[in-house]
Amino acid sequence: MKQQKQETKRTLKEKATQALGISEADAKLSKSYMSVAFLALLIGGFLGLLQGLERAGLVQMPSWFTYYQVLTAHGLLLVLVLTAFFAIGYFYAGLSHTLGGVLPHVRTMAWIGFWMKIVGFVFAVIPVLMNDATVMFTFYPPMAASPLFYIGLALIVIGVWICAFGAFINVATWRKQNPGKHIPILAFFATGVFVLLFFGSIGVTIEVIMLIFWSAGVMETINVMLSRTLFWSFGHTLVNIWYLTAVSAWYVIVPKIIGGKRFSDTLTRVVVAMLVITNIPGGFHHQIVDPAMGPALKYMHVFMSLSIAFPSLMTAFAMFYVFERTGRAKGGKGLFGWLKKLPWKDVRFLAPFIAMVAFIPAGAGGIAQTTNQLNQVVHNTMWVVGHFHLTVGTSVILTFFGISYWLIPYLSKRVLTPAMNKVGVIQTIIWTVGMFFMAGSMHYVGLLGSPRRTSYTTYGDHAVALGWDPYMILLAIGGTLLIIGVLIQVYAVFHLMFFAPKGQTEFPIAESEEPQEQSPLWTDRWGVIIALMILVIAIGYVVPLTDLIVNAPPGSPPIRTW
Amino acid sequence: MKIHRYEKIWLALSFGIILAFMLIIGVQAFAFEHAPPSHKEIIDPQKVDVTAPFDNPGVFQTGDNEYEVVMTLQAFGFTPHEVEVPAGAKVTFTLTSKDVIHGFQIAQTNVNAMVVPGHIQKVTQTFRNPGEYLVLCNEYCGIGHEMMGMTITVK
Numbered sequence: 001m002k003q004q005k006q007e008t009k010r011t012l013k014e015k016a017t018q019a020l021g022i023s024e025a026d027a028k029l030s031k032s033y034m035s036v037a038f039l040a041l042l043i044g045g046f047l048g049l050l051q052g053l054e055r056a057g058l059v060q061m062p063s064w065f066t067y068y069q070v071l072t073a074h075g076l077l078l079v080l081v082l083t084a085f086f087a088i089g090y091f092y093a094g095l096s097h098t099l100g101g102v103l104p105h106v107r108t109m110a111w112i113g114f115w116m117k118i119v120g121f122v123f124a125v126i127p128v129l130m131n132d133a134t135v136m137f138t139f140y141p142p143m144a145a146s147p148l149f150y151i152g153l154a155l156i157v158i159g160v161w162i163c164a165f166g167a168f169i170n171v172a173t174w175r176k177q178n179p180g181k182h183i184p185i186l187a188f189f190a191t192g193v194f195v196l197l198f199f200g201s202i203g204v205t206i207e208v209i210m211l212i213f214w215s216a217g218v219m220e221t222i223n224v225m226l227s228r229t230l231f232w233s234f235g236h237t238l239v240n241i242w243y244l245t246a247v248s249a250w251y252v253i254v255p256k257i258i259g260g261k262r263f264s265d266t267l268t269r270v271v272v273a274m275l276v277i278t279n280i281p282g283g284f285h286h287q288i289v290d291p292a293m294g295p296a297l298k299y300m301h302v303f304m305s306l307s308i309a310f311p312s313l314m315t316a317f318a319m320f321y322v323f324e325r326t327g328r329a330k331g332g333k334g335l336f337g338w339l340k341k342l343p344w345k346d347v348r349f350l351a352p353f354i355a356m357v358a359f360i361p362a363g364a365g366g367i368a369q370t371t372n373q374l375n376q377v378v379h380n381t382m383w384v385v386g387h388f389h390l391t392v393g394t395s396v397i398l399t400f401f402g403i404s405y406w407l408i409p410y411l412s413k414r415v416l417t418p419a420m421n422k423v424g425v426i427q428t429i430i431w432t433v434g435m436f437f438m439a440g441s442m443h444y445v446g447l448l449g450s451p452r453r454t455s456y457t458t459y460g461d462h463a464v465a466l467g468w469d470p471y472m473i474l475l476a477i478g479g480t481l482l483i484i485g486v487l488i489q490v491y492a493v494f495h496l497m498f499f500a501p502k503g504q505t506e507f508p509i510a511e512s513e514e515p516q517e518q519s520p521l522w523t524d525r526w527g528v529i530i531a532l533m534i535l536v537i538a539i540g541y542v543v544p545l546t547d548l549i550v551n552a553p554p555g556s557p558p559i560r561t562w
Numbered sequence: 563m564k565i566h567r568y569e570k571i572w573l574a575l576s577f578g579i580i581l582a583f584m585l586i587i588g589v590q591a592f593a594f595e596h597a598p599p600s601h602k603e604i605i606d607p608q609k610v611d612v613t614a615p616f617d618n619p620g621v622f623q624t625g626d627n628e629y630e631v632v633m634t635l636q637a638f639g640f641t642p643h644e645v646e647v648p649a650g651a652k653v654t655f656t657l658t659s660k661d662v663i664h665g666f667q668i669a670q671t672n673v674n675a676m677v678v679p680g681h682i683q684k685v686t687q688t689f690r691n692p693g694e695y696l697v698l699c700n701e702y703c704g705i706g707h708e709m710m711g712m713t714i715t716v717k
Contacts, residue, residue, distance in 0.1 A: 143662045288598050291681040295597035306580050313576035379674045380700035449669030451700035457708035464669045464696045553604035553680030561637040561704025
């Protein structure tokens, strides 16, 4: 009797939390992150359109705002701001929901991180607008930007670190209060993402600090290859961080939206752990055609990069397993009958589903670029840009869009109306078609030899270069569709944030097929996962970094070539 | 931990694909010498013009049907910017940069390498078909990046 009473009490409490939803303070935090993310999408999207049109030879950028300035700003806004702000806003909402609220001091940390990143971004963007930092988002020395640009980047990284440590504190406190329990799966994903954000950015932070002193004239020269290698220890990890963020929604959210159950809890945790452990040396494949590193070292790194493909292939299985199972449970018959039972008209499913499908060619393209000889064919060509727009621009961003259709109303205590759902479906289709044309033509023209990060040129009307032009028109058409998609998406986000009808929206977290409690506890030992990760980083980087430092050429002074 | 039988098959296939890739890459790189350009030799990036062989860039015959093209890259061009080699000859490009990082790509061939200041890069190619090949810089190097191109004439 007493027990029963307690149970009713608990459900009442649960019901209360459900009815109240996220606390006002946590919602405000995540909404602020989301607002910045989608404003960045709006501005960055327009800059992207300008690039596409200029590259196709349709527009000529003026001398006071050059193609390369636009490209630098486009990259910063979409690569740094949109993705980072979205991921942090989403995971902090997830921590708040699954751990029973963000701790007050952690929330303060997240706000400090927020403003630090904003200030950092303003610092970085001022010299870009003044044409004092037209160095691209890879900022390879010895091309030297104004010191303000690097100081801005450093502030952004520190802001991200503060958010990461906030998340660690929140998770650790929850574990102390819930001994013997598993970290809730979304918080587990968040931990993985923040671990990668912190450890992955250590190398680039060292680089950026050196660049600050060097561009300010305190240090005379810089070790170019060392800088480049430190940059790439972070560069690809960042991409995989967005990917892991998207994957968290595929594993945890999507099954609930289609009315199914989550894939094996243990295997999900293993996939996260593997992605964290193998990730950081994966960026080395950006240096396959670099000098100063021998073929044997590069061969080892091919293996290190390829190993990231393994957890991704596991994910592919997990996703379609869940789809088929759910479809069959709903009465889908035959080999493909279950496909019909999936909620195709629900944007919260359609967008992430297309994102996953896009990852099939995107992942295959990634494997191609990882391998020695194939990389040599496509390195620094438009193929790479196409790959990036397929992986990040489609697989990751479309998932983020799908998330926004339930996360924003959840945060603003509003609802997704059928009309807005339809808008979302139309947006998804426009985005998909736009990316198909744009990324598709980029891949193809890259195979024909067209270089990346180059404004319109025919190289003196060389026949080979002229042959690229028709594909550039396709690229511009894709870009135009994408800007329409951006406008619809930004409208949808702010409508859902401020104007949609009031109501309750659920944070959709699927239950696991096998109860979470049955997973072995070792899967939650972050200490072990981090130790393994550091071991793998050491295998990948100790030898080349030592070699680059010991056998360094005389350094390079700062050079301005724009 | 229970793993479904189909998943075991899938995982074995995944692992097999990765192993096959590694095997093919290894054989190509080490048995056929198709490893990517990975030359290890350093140079003072501010003294390229007075350091051999870059004090005298150009095309040199180094053996029977073998040539070496010594070339410097700088914003925004290649020196020499016109090169002529016979078809079927083995041509080794010896490259370095005098300023920032550049790319060295011969369109529609597999020649593609990074040229980093302070380092000497080498890449070898046999041009089987005569024609005029387009060489371009594929790493953003400044405001005139799109103008950084040249041709190799193969006769």
